[in-house]
Amino acid sequence: MKLSPTQNHPSFYRKQDIVYPVVSRRSGGVSIGINLSPSKKCNFACTYCQVNYHRLLEKAVLSTVSPKIDLDKLNKEVEETVKAVLSGEIFSEERFRETPFEQRVLRDFAFSGDGEPTLSPQFPDAVRLVAQKRDDLLHESVKLVLITNSTTFRNPQTIRGCDEIIERNGEIWAKFDGLNANVYHSINRSSIPFEMIIDNLIFASSRWPIKIQTMFLRNDKTIPSREEIASYIEILNRIASKGGNITGLQLYTVARPPVESNISALNQVEMDAIAEEVRKGTCLSTEVFYSR
Ligand code: SF4
Numbered sequence: 434m435k436l437s438p439t440q441n442h443p444s445f446y447r448k449q450d451i452v453y454p455v456v457s458r459r460s461g462g463v464s465i466g467i468n469l470s471p472s473k474k475c476n477f478a479c480t481y482c483q484v485n486y487h488r489l490l491e492k493a494v495l496s497t498v499s500p501k502i503d504l505d506k507l508n509k510e511v512e513e514t515v516k517a518v519l520s521g522e523i524f525s526e527e528r529f530r531e532t533p534f535e536q537r538v539l540r541d542f543a544f545s546g547d548g549e550p551t552l553s554p555q556f557p558d559a560v561r562l563v564a565q566k567r568d569d570l571l572h573e574s575v576k577l578v579l580i581t582n583s584t585t586f587r588n589p590q591t592i593r594g595c596d597e598i599i600e601r602n603g604e605i606w607a608k609f610d611g612l613n614a615n616v617y618h619s620i621n622r623s624s625i626p627f628e629m630i631i632d633n634l635i636f637a638s639s640r641w642p643i644k645i646q647t648m649f650l651r652n653d654k655t656i657p658s659r660e661e662i663a664s665y666i667e668i669l670n671r672i673a674s675k676g677g678n679i680t681g682l683q684l685y686t687v688a689r690p691p692v693e694s695n696i697s698a699l700n701q702v703e704m705d706a707i708a709e710e711v712r713k714g715t716c717l718s719t720e721v722f723y724s725r
Pocket of ligand 1: 546
């Protein structure tokens with residue numbers, strides 16, 4: 434099956450180790466990914482994660498890979514990737530050839546990749562370096578975006594990196610797939626307590642503006658129930674009532690072939706119905722992203 438540019442998101446590019454451009458639905462254009470997880474380290478094992486398959490397959494090899502990246506290499510790869518995007522050279526490559534004209538715009542640098550980026554000991558240094566590079570080569574309207582699973586917000590190095598992101602015109606997109614504790618444990622498959630994720634979101638949204646992003650999916654034939662959506666709304670309102678600055682919600686579904694065969698995307702009607710419930714139950718600006 435041929436994937437469209439927004440579905441084809443491998444976290445590698447040419448012979449680069451750290452930096453990879455993608456065409457992103459949520460950014461509405463080209464997003465330059467920064468992969469701070471060479472050892473694919475994550476404290477979640479999401480059922481929809483494409484990297485899980487490689488984590489299992491390459492377990493022995495990955496345990497020997499250094500968790501550190503080469504910051505000089507990051508510097509060089511950012512420069513070369515920006516050049517390839519701005520010159521348009523990238524759109525002559527097979528993977529990007531069908532990118533719609535209006536999406537051939539560099540929108541952001543996204544700290545994301547093959548694991549949880551804030552687990553990298555170099556997260557704050559990498560943010561500083563990419564922010565400086567962005568200021569040297571581009572305009573500050575090209576944002577810095579952290580895509581995080583919301584597990585480390587209280588860690589000092591995460592706080593430093595997030596402070597810098599927000600000061601340098603960036604955004605924090607915080608994952609929250611837990612419609613309730615059961616859904617959280619069955620989708621994200623982590624030993625981190627559910628209530629800790631909620632506390633982290635309260636902490637983060639009290640310190641920085643954040644967007645919350647939530648995956649809705651079909652698990653075998655089961656779709657999210659009304660009770661689960663009601664629980665989700667109650668939690669969002671709880672976070673907001675504690676002073677949380679939630680600037681928006683991104684509700685999305687599976688867009689790329691998932692590794693677990695029982696997981697599939699919700700259709701447009703199902704996603705719209707969920708979004709309508711959420712809009713009715715919260716005062717939050719809500720965007721929906723379908724599978725295509
Ligand atoms: S948090 Fe992200 S990288 Fe980690 S398992 Fe989930 S989808 Fe994969």
